[in-house]
Amino acid sequence: MARDSAQPDRLLYLYGISAKAPAIKPADSVDGLSVVERLEDAGLVAWFSRVAPAEFGEKLATNMENLEWLSGASVRHQRTVSEISDSVTLLPARFGTVFNSDQSLLEHIREQKGALTAALARIEGTEEWGVKLFLNPSPPASPIEITSGRDYLRAKSAMVQTRKHTELDPDVVEFARELQSVAVDSAPSGKVSSGQNNLEWQASFLVRKKDRPKWDRVLKKYATRWADRREIQCTGPWPPYSFV
């Protein structure tokens, strides 16, 4: 008994929950070895893989600090979720969501059926887009003549300070508002890449597939307007990771 609960043979790695169960066989899986399976209950479908506890159990937190492991696993997670999302509206699970047994997975789906169904209805027919603005670097303002170490540090500190903006440029606010008016919802982007150079602003948007042309028009308008000043980077469509 004790052994069963402490060390199950396999863990269930959850990709997400959908309402329908199209007959698809995603080519990828989070560990690159297992197949993607489905369990249906209470009108909901759970998509998962049976993975090794050694990799996704207690060691998961340690593994996530290993950039090499995390890169591989997150890219495979993304591919799998994306592939399922191509055929059915999928509520993506948080990366690293694992269950001990079929039993525990089903129990939790049943328990949260209401919330899951509502969330599914909300993301129906939508996709996530990531938008980033990069400021094209301008030459540093009037470099002072450096004759001592102290001058150097002062100059350095001035440079660093000018890069820290506490308030967004009104142009950017206007851009964000216009994107929001087309999108269903918006959310702050993940923090992983917030250290990128010259990144001025970033956010994620939930956009209806049928509003794509409108969405593209707004992006194009600002890309033309800002030509040399800023670069707009738009990535997607993503499964609605940031909106569930």
Add this chain to the structure above:
Amino acid sequence: MSTKADAILTPPPSSEQEASLLEVLDHVLNAGVVLHGSLVISVAGVDLIYLGLNVILTSIETALKHIHRQQLGS
């Protein structure tokens, strides 16, 4: 003739690849539905995952800065 010296005659790795991995991490790790109490790692907790992420975050930032500096220097 291809010599060892030719190895340096390639452009620096484009930051595009880095960026796309960053995008994946940004989105995949941003959120996602949480079924409370269901996580085997709930002892460690989701917070721990994000705590771990800070370490990665720093290493990615450092790597990016490094790449950028190389490009500027070249």
